[in-house]
Amino acid sequence: MNQTKLFNLFVIVLALTLGIVGCRPKPKGPTPIPGMTGTPRGTNDMFGVGPGPGPTLPADQNPRTNPNPIPEGGVPLTRFDPGAMNQDRDRFAANTVYFDFDRATIKPSETSKIDDVVRYLQANPTHAVQIEGHCDERGTEQYNLSLGERRALAVREYLVTAGIQPERVFTISYGETKPAVQGHNEAAWSKNRRGVFVLLTPK
Amino acid sequence: MKYRLLCPLVLFSLTAGPALRAAAQDEHEIEITRAGGAKLIPISLDGYNGEVLLALKFDLEIQGFDVTGSDRAQYLVSGGNNSDVTGQLTDRVSKSTLLSVRYTGATPRSEAHTLSDAIVEKITGRKGIARTKIAFKVESGQKSEIYVTDYDGHNAVAVTQDQTITRDPAWAPGRRMLYYTSYKASNPDIYVHDLQSGTRHAFARYPGLNTGAAPSPDGRRVALVLSKGGSPDIYICDADTTNLKQLTKTKEAESSPCWSPDGRWLCYSSRELGRSALFLVSADGSSKRRLATDGAINCTEPDWSPDGKTIVFTANMGGFQICVVPALGGSATPLVAGEDPSWAPNSRTVIFTRNRVKGKGVVSLLDVPTKQTKDIQQISGSCSQPAWAK
Numbered sequence: 001m002n003q004t005k006l007f008n009l010f011v012i013v014l015a016l017t018l019g020i021v022g023c024r025p026k027p028k029g030p031t032p033i034p035g036m037t038g039t040p041r042g043t044n045d046m047f048g049v050g051p052g053p054g055p056t057l058p059a060d061q062n063p064r065t066n067p068n069p070i071p072e073g074g075v076p077l078t079r080f081d082p083g084a085m086n087q088d089r090d091r092f093a094a095n096t097v098y099f100d101f102d103r104a105t106i107k108p109s110e111t112s113k114i115d116d117v118v119r120y121l122q123a124n125p126t127h128a129v130q131i132e133g134h135c136d137e138r139g140t141e142q143y144n145l146s147l148g149e150r151r152a153l154a155v156r157e158y159l160v161t162a163g164i165q166p167e168r169v170f171t172i173s174y175g176e177t178k179p180a181v182q183g184h185n186e187a188a189w190s191k192n193r194r195g196v197f198v199l200l201t202p203k
Numbered sequence: 204m205k206y207r208l209l210c211p212l213v214l215f216s217l218t219a220g221p222a223l224r225a226a227a228q229d230e231h232e233i234e235i236t237r238a239g240g241a242k243l244i245p246i247s248l249d250g251y252n253g254e255v256l257l258a259l260k261f262d263l264e265i266q267g268f269d270v271t272g273s274d275r276a277q278y279l280v281s282g283g284n285n286s287d288v289t290g291q292l293t294d295r296v297s298k299s300t301l302l303s304v305r306y307t308g309a310t311p312r313s314e315a316h317t318l319s320d321a322i323v324e325k326i327t328g329r330k331g332i333a334r335t336k337i338a339f340k341v342e343s344g345q346k347s348e349i350y351v352t353d354y355d356g357h358n359a360v361a362v363t364q365d366q367t368i369t370r371d372p373a374w375a376p377g378r379r380m381l382y383y384t385s386y387k388a389s390n391p392d393i394y395v396h397d398l399q400s401g402t403r404h405a406f407a408r409y410p411g412l413n414t415g416a417a418p419s420p421d422g423r424r425v426a427l428v429l430s431k432g433g434s435p436d437i438y439i440c441d442a443d444t445t446n447l448k449q450l451t452k453t454k455e456a457e458s459s460p461c462w463s464p465d466g467r468w469l470c471y472s473s474r475e476l477g478r479s480a481l482f483l484v485s486a487d488g489s490s491k492r493r494l495a496t497d498g499a500i501n502c503t504e505p506d507w508s509p510d511g512k513t514i515v516f517t518a519n520m521g522g523f524q525i526c527v528v529p530a531l532g533g534s535a536t537p538l539v540a541g542e543d544p545s546w547a548p549n550s551r552t553v554i555f556t557r558n559r560v561k562g563k564g565v566v567s568l569l570d571v572p573t574k575q576t577k578d579i580q581q582i583s584g585s586c587s588q589p590a591w592a593k
Contacts, residue, residue: 070433071433072452072454073432073433073434073452073454074430074432074433074434074454075433076410076431076432076433077409077410077411077430077431077432077433078410079390079408079409079410080389080390080410082389102478102501104456137559137560138519138560139503139519140503140504140517140519140523140542140543141370141371141542141543141559141587141588142371142414142415142428142458142459142472142503142504142588143456143458143459143472143479143503143504145370145371145384145391145412145414145415145428145458146412146414146415146428146430146435146456146457146458147456147474149411149412149430149435149456150434150435150455150456153430153433153434171411171412171430172389172390172391173391173412173430174368177342177345177347177368178345184560184561184562
């Protein structure tokens with residue numbers, strides 16, 4: 001983990017230095033993730049895998065507190081190839097993130113569970129995660145599919161902000177089709193509004 | 204009871220592009236009485252039995268008629284179904300014969316639908332809906348498939364056997380091509396299915412969410428919801444998947460795009476302002492504005508009537524409500540408890556889902572002016588997301 005952090009810091013410093021002289025380095029990102037089938041894009045940010053133009057961190061900003069700011073329109077997604085990765089639903093079973101009704105914002109009570117996943121992914125650079133977004137049954141069906149995706153993306157943005165490469169974080173929305181708990185009351189609903197981590201390891 | 208309709212000025216303004224806002228300010232509403240108003244038209248059926256009688260009764264009762272005795276009816280239908288379905292329609296007051304027909308060569312049910320369409324058109328001037336088609340989702344456990352049936356739920360055909368989540372059916376004009384979302388490739392992707400040949404191909408397989416396909420009224424373009432940019436947004440592309448264009452760019456959830464009948468506007472649901480509301484945007488991405496739905500909140504699932512006048516949608520106010528609002532916004536009128544509304548080609552009948560949250564969705568028909576409802580013939584499983592072929 002410490003090595004990864006040091007490496008990230010090194011890349012940031014390198015990117016900033018080269019950015020000053022207007023040169024865009026060919027990035028030396030981490031080992032490519034197996035199963036990553038997204039189109040290659042202009043890779044000139046600190047991790048060599050991010051979208052859009054390179055980072056413009058002010059010199060006085062501590063990169064560790066906000067190393068990878070989320071652009072206004074969101075962080076573009078990569079298509080997940082299920083044939084290339086093993087899925088482990090148990091590893092992060094205790095890290096499920098819960099949401100308030102009709103909301104897709106991460107509650108303070110949930111952040112430590114996501115921080116666990118951040119630390120794991122930093123320590124295991126060839127591993128990735130898929131985040132499933134789920135809803136309770138009280139929204140309409142098409143709306144819930146978008147809300148579930150929004151929830152999964154909120155968790156993804158947290159991971160990316162914490163420095164995890166966007167290409168290692170996939171999302172899928174199930175809307176309300178896969179409730180964790182059956183029932184038509186708040187006890188069930190509160191368990192169904194969730195983001196579930198599925199660990200992906202190379203085959 | 205009177206039924207509110209917008210005057211032709213509104214229709215004009217829908218085709219006037221950026222003039223939409225200005226026209227909306229000049230909008231005035233006139234009140235006219237629909238043919239028959241919200242009152243049921245009493246009609247009698249004499250000489251029919253079995254499936255034909257049931258089909259005729261169903262067809263007429265969901266289109267604003269009250270099937271009653273010949274002593275109380277305004278219109279009399281007499282005929283039979285011993286071999287061919289025959290029918291003679293008489294105005295009881297004027298004693299004039301309005302229709303005299305004999306149908307042959309089809310199934311009794313189909314001939315009954317043909318007769319009811321003729322009766323509805325003769326009396327009201329509107330085209331009947333009895334020979335139209337619908338598609339909907341049938342859910343069993345955590346899997347769902349798409350079915351196509353007659354508008355009353357009969358003659359069901361399973362379109363998909365994907366053994367996964369398959370949902371959000373939407374018709375291209377002409378009843379032949381059906382778009383839907385399937386998780387067949389371990390991701391929600393949009394497929395387009397040719398019902399005639401039985402073949403399908405992937406229409407949208409971008410990273411993330413691909414759903415909410417809505418073909419334009421001329422079938423040349425498709426609106427859809429994609430999250431590939433990092434948030435669910437509304438896009439449009441050509442029917443051959445080229446020319447993809449992003450219409451919204453928010454960090455909130457967008458869903459359920461639908462088209463104005465002239466193909467110039469889209470209506471969709473967004474949480475952009477903090478809770479779900481309906482928005483209009485022109486198909487070139489300009490002139491985005493909120494659609495006022497006074498009296499209704501948490502609005503999703505809009506569908507624009509084929510005559511351009513009315514948008515039906517789902518409001519969530521401690522329970523789902525089917526509501527209508529004039530296409531340029533205004534007061535929303537709640538009609539009945541339910542969700543997932545879709546207009547019939549007649550711009551009068553709506554198909555919707557009721558009871559889904561209690562575990563078993565039921566697809567039901569609603570005659571908007573009279574608020575009469577009828578459940579369609581049910582398929583085992585929870586049925587929802589009906590889409591009416593136009």
